Amino acid sequence: xxxxxxxxxxxxxxxxxxxxxxxxxDEARIIAGGQTLVPAMxxxxxxxxxxxxISRLEALQGIARNGDRLRIGAFTRYVELQHSPLxxxxxxxxxxxxxxxxxxxxxxxxxxxxxxxxxxxASEMPACALALEAVMVIANAEGxxxxxxxxxxxxLYQTALEPGDVLVAVEIPVAQDGMQGVIEELVRxxxxxxxxxxxxxxxxxxxxxxxxxFVFFGVGDRPVLATKAAEALADGPISPExxxxxxxxxxxxxTPLGDIHCSPATKAHLARVLLGRVVSRLLEHR
Amino acid sequence: MAHALSMIVNGREVNAHVEARxxxxxxxxxxxxxxxxxxxxxxxxxGACVVQINGLSVKACTVLAMQADGADVTTIEGLAEGETLxxxxxxxxxxxxxxxxxxxxxxxxxxxxxVRRHPDPSEAQIRDGLKGNFCxxxxxxxIVEAVQAGAKAMR
Numbered sequence: 524x525x526x527x528x529x530x531x532x533x534x535x536x537x538x539x540x541x542x543x544x545x546x547x548x549d550e551a552r553i554i555a556g557g558q559t560l561v562p563a564m565x566x567x568x569x570x571x572x573x574x575x576x577i578s579r580l581e582a583l584q585g586i587a588r589n590g591d592r593l594r595i596g597a598f599t600r601y602v603e604l605q606h607s608p609l610x611x612x613x614x615x616x617x618x619x620x621x622x623x624x625x626x627x628x629x630x631x632x633x634x635x636x637x638x639x640x641x642x643x644x645a646s647e648m649p650a651c652a653l654a655l656e657a658v659m660v661i662a663n664a665e666g667x668x669x670x671x672x673x674x675x676x677x678x679l680y681q682t683a684l685e686p687g688d689v690l691v692a693v694e695i696p697v698a699q700d701g702m703q704g705v706i707e708e709l710v711r712x713x714x715x716x717x718x719x720x721x722x723x724x725x726x727x728x729x730x731x732x733x734x735x736x737f738v739f740f741g742v743g744d745r746p747v748l749a750t751k752a753a754e755a756l757a758d759g760p761i762s763p764e765x766x767x768x769x770x771x772x773x774x775x776x777x778t779p780l781g782d783i784h785c786s787p788a789t790k791a792h793l794a795r796v797l798l799g800r801v802v803s804r805l806l807e808h809r
Numbered sequence: 810m811a812h813a814l815s816m817i818v819n820g821r822e823v824n825a826h827v828e829a830r831x832x833x834x835x836x837x838x839x840x841x842x843x844x845x846x847x848x849x850x851x852x853x854x855x856g857a858c859v860v861q862i863n864g865l866s867v868k869a870c871t872v873l874a875m876q877a878d879g880a881d882v883t884t885i886e887g888l889a890e891g892e893t894l895x896x897x898x899x900x901x902x903x904x905x906x907x908x909x910x911x912x913x914x915x916x917x918x919x920x921x922x923x924v925r926r927h928p929d930p931s932e933a934q935i936r937d938g939l940k941g942n943f944c945x946x947x948x949x950x951x952i953v954e955a956v957q958a959g960a961k962a963m964r
Contacts, residue, residue: 525851531812531829531875554876561832561871562852574829576876602865626941627922629853631865632872713940 525565533576537689540575541664544687547573553689555598555637558629583636583691588613591697594660597636597690602627604635613697616655616704616724620647623706626714636690639675642682642745645716647706649676650740652693653748654704654722659683660692667691676745701726705804707797708741711784717741718785719793725805730760732805737798742779742790749776752798766802770795814878818843819887827874834858834869837884845885845914849943856942859915859922860884866922868941885914888921897921897959906955908946916942920956930960 534540543551552571554560555578563569577583583598586607593613595604604610605621624630624638624647638648639659651657652672659670661684670683677683684690698704708720718741725735735756737749755769779790811826818841825840837843837860846869849857853871860869861883888895897920900906907913916939923930923938930938935956936949944952 525832526830529829530810531873533875533878554873557873557876558853558871561873564830565832565851565870574873578876625853626856627926627938628856628859628866628868628919628941629871631862632867713937 525567526561527564527567527570529564529571530573531576532573533579535579535581537580537582537662537691540577540580540689541687543573543575545664549686551575553577553640555640556600556633557637558625558633559637559641559643577689583689586610588697593695593697595635595693595695597634597639597692599635601630601633601635605630614655614695614704615698615702616651616706616722617695619704620651620706620722623647623708623717623720624714635693639693640682640684640690642676642680643716644679644743644745645720645741647708647717647720647722647740650720650722650738650746651704651706652695653746654724654736654738655695656736658694659690660694662689662691663687669694673748679744681745698724699726701728703727703805703808705801707800707804709793709797719779719790719797721794721797721801722746723801723805727806727808730806732756732761732802735802735805737801739777739794739797742777742794744780747777749773749798751775756802761802761806766799769802770798773798812875812878814874816877816879817881819883829873829875831874832870833860833867833872833874833877833882836874837869837882843884843886847911847914849911849915854941854943855912856915856919856939857912859918859942861918861922864925866919883918885917888917896962897924897956900959900962901952901955904955904958905951906948907952908944908948912942912944912946916944916952920959923956924960924963928960928964930956932957 550572708717751772847857849855
């Protein structure tokens with residue numbers, strides 16, 4: 524036994540979750556796929572008194588398109604996202620991001636909502652959510668509310684989720700015609716968290732990019748939208764000079780936080796490299 | 810507090826009571842005596858503990874036994890038919906896909922997952938599918954050959 528002792532409840536309704544939160548307060552923790560939480564508990568970094576297993580909560584499942592919105596249940600596992608034709612068509616960025624997450628045997632368990640709620644700044648899903656302008660649907664005993672990705676990620680493992688809240692679903696605007704999604708990351712070993720990564724959306728036509736959104740991950744305490752870099756690419760057909768200007772503009776967008784593997788200067792360099800690659804890929808529609 | 814647990818393991822129904830903190834890998838090894846599933850890193854890095862839940866590969870060190878309640882679980886012990894090895898196991902033997910053998914159960918279980926997704930896998934698909942399995946003898950070349958041969962034998 525590695526984890527400290529805890530109680531366990533598998534719920535079948537949101538009301539049950541709210542009742543358990545009312546009883547246990549912040550001593551209760553939701554377990555989705557558990558691919559981060561179970562190792563954290565085994566290392567005793569996390570020690571909740573109660574685990575609430577939401578795997579059989581139907582309200583958190585399913586992928587559906589409602590008009591111009593794609594709604595993805597928070598408990599959707601990566602393997603389901605990867606094989607959903609709806610996701611591939613309506614959110615190509617997400618479809619392309621899934622193979623970068625860990626390994627097949629982890630993608631079979633891990634969930635979209637679990638990654639978002641965990642808000643690891645080096646993971647792919649929060650960056651994709653911000654690039655795609657996703658909206659989080661959050662429920663608690665009082666009712667439901669919606670929080671934009673830009674407001675949801677608030678710091679290192681910090682989100683807009685309050686004690687008693689459940690992330691129910693994520694709504695993503697359906698990609699309009701020609702809207703591309705591209706993701707690149709640099710890792711020490713395949714499947715590891717990124718040293719630096721970049722999730723991007725944009726529409727390419729006649730050598731120009733319209734409405735690009737560049738979201739870097741692994742550079743700070745949350746995913747970072749690089750607006751200055753995008754502005755540098757706004758005028759006219761994109762030339763190598765434009766790309767160089769955008770790469771230089773990244774310095775105004777953020778100063779990376781270093782970690783044990785990478786200094787801030789190394790991360791800044793890698794971010795510039797990734798921006799060049801991603802802009803080329805967006806222009807080439809691949 | 811003990812929780813009632815029921816699952817199918819290698820085709821046999823299993824009923825037990827476990828503490829909530831029991832990991833699936835510990836349940837398989839300590840409660841059921843199925844010690845073919847190995848514990849390497851215990852933090853989902855190494856892949857020695859890979860088993861199947863409802864036909865999909867998982868890392869059994871990162872799944873609570875209770876999360877597999879009601880599931881159909883297959884371990885390395887569930888592959889052979891009596892004394893006859895599964896074609897993938899046989900391929901590992903024939904192609905020297907193991908040295909010390911510690912990583913082998915997880916390698917074979919991941920190999921079956923690769924074949925499920927790609928019945929005729931390329932070398933790149935095999936290497937991609939084995940990203941989450943470490944061989945500290947570094948015998949990857951032979952392992953890739955074994956998976957290719959095993960996949961062929963299974964077609």
